[in-house]
Amino acid sequence: MSDTPAPPVRLRADVLATPAYRQGATPTKPGFKLSSNENPFEPLPGVLAAITERAGLSHRYAAAGMPELRAAIAEPFGVDAGSVHLGAGSVTILYQLVHAAAGPGDEYLYAWPSFEAYPALGLASGATPVAVPLNARAEHALDAFAAAITERTRVVLLCSPNNPTGPAIGRADFDRFMARVPADTLVVLDEAYREFVTDPQAVRGEDVLREHPNLVVLRTFSKAYGLAGLRIGYGVGDPAILGAAASVAVPLSVTGIAESAALAVLAPEAREAGAERIAALAERRDGLAASLRELGLDVPEAQGNFVWIRETAAGEGGVESALALAADFAEAGTLVRPFAGHGVRISVGEAESVPEVLRVVAAHLGR
Numbered sequence: 001m002s003d004t005p006a007p008p009v010r011l012r013a014d015v016l017a018t019p020a021y022r023q024g025a026t027p028t029k030p031g032f033k034l035s036s037n038e039n040p041f042e043p044l045p046g047v048l049a050a051i052t053e054r055a056g057l058s059h060r061y062a063a064a065g066m067p068e069l070r071a072a073i074a075e076p077f078g079v080d081a082g083s084v085h086l087g088a089g090s091v092t093i094l095y096q097l098v099h100a101a102a103g104p105g106d107e108y109l110y111a112w113p114s115f116e117a118y119p120a121l122g123l124a125s126g127a128t129p130v131a132v133p134l135n136a137r138a139e140h141a142l143d144a145f146a147a148a149i150t151e152r153t154r155v156v157l158l159c160s161p162n163n164p165t166g167p168a169i170g171r172a173d174f175d176r177f178m179a180r181v182p183a184d185t186l187v188v189l190d191e192a193y194r195e196f197v198t199d200p201q202a203v204r205g206e207d208v209l210r211e212h213p214n215l216v217v218l219r220t221f222s223k224a225y226g227l228a229g230l231r232i233g234y235g236v237g238d239p240a241i242l243g244a245a246a247s248v249a250v251p252l253s254v255t256g257i258a259e260s261a262a263l264a265v266l267a268p269e270a271r272e273a274g275a276e277r278i279a280a281l282a283e284r285r286d287g288l289a290a291s292l293r294e295l296g297l298d299v300p301e302a303q304g305n306f307v308w309i310r311e312t313a314a315g316e317g318g319v320e321s322a323l324a325l326a327a328d329f330a331e332a333g334t335l336v337r338p339f340a341g342h343g344v345r346i347s348v349g350e351a352e353s354v355p356e357v358l359r360v361v362a363a364h365l366g367r
Contacts, residue, residue, distance in 0.1 A: 018120050031333025032353040037163065037193075037306050039226035040349045041277050043261070047227070050264035054257045062256035069259050070234075072266045077206050077217070077236050085242035088253040090192055090220040090233030091117050094157070095124065096245035097216060097235070101154045101186045102127030108155035109148055111140050113342045115163050115190065127154065138165035138300035138308060142173055146180040156181065159190045161197060161303035164337065164345035168202035168303040178212055186241065189217045192233075193304035195224035195278050196285070202303065205236065213238050221258075223305060224278050225265045232258040281305050285348045291358050295367055309361070310343040318343065319364065328364045332356070 007016070043051075070081035077083070087093040094117065102108050104126035110118040112131035119129045132148050135141040140158060149156065160169040174189075181187055191205050205217030216237030222228040232254055235242060264270055282305075289302045292309065298317030300308050309325065310318035319325045326338035334356060337345040346357055 012123075015123055018123060020120070031335070032349050032356060033335050034329075034347040034349050034353060034357070035335040035337040035345075036228075037223060037304065037345075037347045038228050038349075039223060039277075039281070039305070040353075041226055043226055044265065044270050044273055046267060046270045047261050047264045050260040051230075051257055054260035058257065060256065061252055062254060062259050066254070066259050069263055069266075072263065073219075073234050073236065077209055079209070079236060082239045083236055083242070085235045085237075085245055086254050086259075087233055087235070087249065088231040088258075089222055090190070090218040090235070091115075092249070092253065093218055093233060093235045093245060094118075094188065094190065095121055096249050097186065097188055097241070098122050098127060098155050099125045099248045100241075100244035105152065106154040107150070107152045108157065109145060109153060110157040111145075111159060111162060113164060113339050114157075114159045115192075118157060121157075128152075134162070134165060137167065138162070138310070139167040140169055142169070142177040146177060149181065149185065153182075153185055155186045155188060157188050157190060159192075160203060161193050163193065163304060164306065164339060164343070165308045166300050166302040166304055166306065168197050168199055168301075170199075170201050171203045171207070172201070174203040174208065178208075178215070181214070183214055185214060187212065187215050189215060191217060192220045193223055194219060196282050196305050197303045198282050198286075199301070199303055209236060214241075216241055221262050221265065225262075225274060226277075227258070227261050227265070230255070230258040230261050232262050281348050284351060284354065288346075288348060288354050288357065291354075292361065295358070295362055295365060297361075297365075305348045306345050307348070308343055308345055311339075311341060315365075325361070325364050329360050332360050334360065 067081055070084040073084045074081050098108050098121040102125055107128045107130050108122055109130045109132055111134055122129050132145050189205055209217055216235050218235050220233035285302050289299045289307045292299045297309055311322040312318035322338040322344045323340055325344050326336050329336045
């Protein structure tokens with residue numbers, strides 16, 4: 001029996017049947033929050049100064065179009081500012097793109113398990129979600145993706161590196177896949193964790209965008225740049241595609257404070273300091289993954305700011321129950337994100353959290 005109360009009015013059955021996105025909870029006892037892939041570093045000093053300065057103008061809307069920020073984002077992609085669209089986090093642009101491209105009777109494809117918001121992206125427009133299972137290495141099964149594309153497919157979502165499992169899509173695999181995608185089908189390369197990728201063979205949005213008019217690349221300031229609470233992300237692609245996304249967007253959803261903070265982290269001195277923090281987190285991630293493998297766990301290639309522990313039969317190379325492992329973490333005061341039937345995602349947080357993660361996992365495994 002469902003714990004959800006019956007609504008007092010008539011609502012759409014498909015909406016009621018789709019779980020809402022669930023944000024990571026906050027620990028209720030001393031411990032670490034490793035459930036939301038947040039950056040453990042506080043904002044850079046330049047960011048705090050920019051926020052403080054902008055706060056005095058909070059009675060005004062942000063500058064129309066935010067041209068300075070869009071130009072700064074466009075430069076590394078080799079495009080102009082008209083090819084950049086801003087949103088209150090890249091997840092809002094995901095909703096906009098699916099809404100703009102796919103309606104009743106249409107389909108959109110995504111990997112599973114992947115970003116938990118994907119299954120609900122088509123609710124507003126009536127599009128049907130189609131999940132494509134990951135392969136045995138917890139990677140996108142691109143051949144299966146290509147085979148799943150039909151005349152009804154309007155959008156294909158690729159998450160690289162994949163949240164929650166970690167592997168990034170290789171450039172060669174991406175090129176082969178794009179050659180099989182119809183030119184009139186929108187492909188969204190969701191690179192929310194791109195800054196943490198250290199694999200030189202991984203696809204980079206900057207390198208492939210101009211080769212594919214049907215491609216939109218998404219990035220965010222929430223993860224690597226530590227602006228999760230300010231909600232700002234962006235998409236880069238064909239201006240006509242992004243214009244359609246803007247047509248279904250909530251107006252004025254990106255604040256001037258978020259704009260100022262994003263400009264601050266893109267300043268040269270902030271980029272240098274931010275790169276050092278990103279490198280430290282990537283090194284911490286690699287060390288955590290290696291230590292978990294030493295405990296006998298088959299941890300997939302980790303390219304985000306998180307690691308993945310599989311749920312496997314009899315616990316071979318993983319754990320028997322993702323929920324049980326998450327419960328052990330919660331009992332110890334640390335929160336992680338379980339995906340029932342699939343595995344557990346553990347965010348890379350403070351340096352002090354790493355020994356605690358290994359202690360809890362080892363105890364769960366009886367080591």
